[in-house]
Amino acid sequence: MHTIVLTTQKGGSGKSTLAVGLALAAKETGHVVRIIETDPQGTLSNWQGRRGNGEQLVESAYHAGEVERRLRALMESGVSLVVVDTAGGLTAPMTAAIRHADLCLIPARPSVPDIEATAATLSIVRAWRRPFAFVLNQTPIRGQRIDKAANALCEEAALDLADVLARPLIAMRNDHQDALAAGLAVSEYAPNGKSAEEIRALWQWVEERLSLSSASEALAAAPEIMPALAALAPKQIARMS
Numbered sequence: 001m002h003t004i005v006l007t008t009q010k011g012g013s014g015k016s017t018l019a020v021g022l023a024l025a026a027k028e029t030g031h032v033v034r035i036i037e038t039d040p041q042g043t044l045s046n047w048q049g050r051r052g053n054g055e056q057l058v059e060s061a062y063h064a065g066e067v068e069r070r071l072r073a074l075m076e077s078g079v080s081l082v083v084v085d086t087a088g089g090l091t092a093p094m095t096a097a098i099r100h101a102d103l104c105l106i107p108a109r110p111s112v113p114d115i116e117a118t119a120a121t122l123s124i125v126r127a128w129r130r131p132f133a134f135v136l137n138q139t140p141i142r143g144q145r146i147d148k149a150a151n152a153l154c155e156e157a158a159l160d161l162a163d164v165l166a167r168p169l170i171a172m173r174n175d176h177q178d179a180l181a182a183g184l185a186v187s188e189y190a191p192n193g194k195s196a197e198e199i200r201a202l203w204q205w206v207e208e209r210l211s212l213s214s215a216s217e218a219l220a221a222a223p224e225i226m227p228a229l230a231a232l233a234p235k236q237i238a239r240m241s
């Protein structure tokens with residue numbers, strides 16, 4: 001099971017919107033998905049209520065201990081992907097989710113105050129040494145601002161752009177708001193639209209990033225693999241010569 005966490009202290013950045021978008025894009029590709037809502041604002045339970053199709057995608061956990069219990073239970077129940085939506089601000093359930101994240105996604109609108117506001121969240125993610133990436137959300141469909149925003153994010157994280165900035169950027173489009181209002185994900189609301197296309201591509205980026213981090217974790221967790229490979233190599237070379 002993989003756990004991705006949408007987190008940033010800045011309100012209105014798109015945590016809940018992207019949580020739903022990514023969860024349903026992953027479901028489309030065959031994942032068994034649950035969303036954990038840790039925000040008592042209840043954006044996603046309300047969304048679940050509007051769906052009204054009986055399928056329980058959203059589970060609430062408003063305390064740190066509950067978040068951990070839910071994650072353990074889901075791991076044992078055959079779920080392959082958990083998407084955690086967190087509240088704005090710096091909260092205990094958010095930190096609990098970050099601690100268990102395979103990937104933290106930090107959404108930010110492309111403006112200086114929004115990007116500066118990621119610093120506190122980023123320092124918690126880094127303190128727990130979790131993999132992370134920024135998602136630039138609500139970007140103008142046209143404009144010069146994006147390059148500056150992307151550069152600012154890279155300075156914030158002091159890393160190469162390709163490692164820390166998820167692709168594609170997610171443009172500001174009404175489909176996102178209309179989908180949430182209808183109890184749908186954007187890929188259900190307008191399956192052939194640009195927003196659905198971007199969210200599906202973002203899920204692909206995330207899935208690839210998840211597979212990279214589990215590969216490196218597997219190597220770190222099994223250091224005996226390296227001597228085993230090293231021991232094998234000379235024999236093969238000897239056989240070939």
Ligand SMILES: Nc1ncnc2c1ncn2[C@@H]1O[C@H](COP(=O)(O)OP(=O)(O)OP(=O)(O)O)[C@@H](O)[C@H]1O
Binds near residue numbers: 012086174177180
């Ligand atoms: N790419 C987008 N295009 C258009 N509207 C968007 C987009 N992303 C988010 N929104 C809208 O912006 C508003 C804030 O988004 P959302 O509720 O997902 O943010 P949030 O980070 O979860 O906020 P909070 O911190 O309050 O939980 C919502 O009205 C949502 O529909």
Ligand SMILES: [Mg+2]
Binds near residue numbers: 017039086
């Ligand atoms: Mg929210």
